[in-house]
Amino acid sequence: MNKRLQLFSDWLQEQHISLALITSSPNVFYLSGFWCDPHERLLALLAFPEGEPALICPQMETARARQTGWEYEIIDYDDTANPWELIARHVQARNIAVEQIAVEKSHLSLERYEQLHTYFQAHTWLNAEEKLRQLRMIKDEKEIAILRQAAQLADYAVEVGVSAIREGKTELDIIATIEYEMKRKGVREMSFATMVLTGKNTANPHGVPGQTPIQRGDFVLFDLGVIVDGYCSDITRTVVFGSATEEQKAIYNTVLRAQLAAIDACKPGAPIGAVDRAARTVIEQAGYGPYFTHRVGHGLGIEIHEYPSMNATNTMPLERGMTFTIEPGIYVPSIGGVRIEDDVFIADDGVGILTAYPKELIVV
The missing domain is CATH 3.40.350.10 (Creatinase/prolidase N-terminal domain)
Known part of the structure; x- marks a missing residue:
């Protein structure tokens, strides 16, 4: 057995x-x-x-x-x-x-x-x-190795999506390009319905992609993942097409600082709630607190959402082998939204990051 x-x-x-x-x-x-x-x-x-x-x-x-x-x-x-x-x-x-x-x-x-x-x-x-x-x-080394493979393919999928951005292309156009290239890579199934959102649609954390065309000055948000040997990856990256306003830069850099603070809080024995609060504090101090409308992350593995729930009230201590996402966001209806998400795991001496696509602000 x-x-x-x-x-x-x-x-x-x-x-x-x-x-x-x-x-x-x-x-x-x-x-x-x-x-x-x-x-x-x-x-x-x-x-x-x-x-x-x-x-x-x-x-x-x-x-x-x-x-x-x-x-x-x-x-x-x-x-x-x-x-x-x-x-x-x-x-x-x-x-x-x-x-x-x-x-x-x-x-x-x-x-x-x-x-x-x-x-x-x-x-x-x-x-x-x-x-x-x-x-x-609690994942073992074999499971984490599979999750790493899935994360690497998710990185590539974002790379494909960013490279496909053109003025006038729709959200569904970009999704079609991503999923075609993933099939060519041997990926049979995505972890969930691939999300590409542009413009004000990015202000909806779980927006529904459609025929909205990409325009200069838009945020373009990618949220996607793939399944490898039964295990899921989940990554979000947000870029700007054309040029970014000072407000867009401020929102983006706030989310990035919040995400890095949350990752830094991921240590064996630390309460899960402290991870959420680390990100939330950065966003609140920058004045965007009301626009961060969800928990900082969720467990990840065979299912795209698993235990633990990475919310501010969870007192469970982080343990070696836990795998989860870190994905703070700011969603301003009149401007758009930014989310930055990585897949991470708890190691003996801290945190390991599985996803690796660049996180600094990219203007395409």
């Missing part, structure tokens, strides 16, 4: 949990090494405090599951079968007295819970998510 599964099974044993049914694709991947988007079908992993786990997946995915190295039982099913009944039979064959079941409460739908409850009327339903978040939050 791999280390991750063993640690999870040990937790089940410590908590006297009869079994766990893990149903989210990211957590199934974390524990099994098998990534699958089953759409409406059930994908699940059965874990026990003792004994071998089992994978439940659509029959059409069985061969892929085996190819990933899964060596334990696979309970596969076709589109006419009831997978819940197959799960119940498997558990009954183990002669387990089912009293406590751990599930992902935020992922398991009410409909699926009712199906599960039909076969398992456990005395207690427990949440497995907190334990899985703790396990996934």
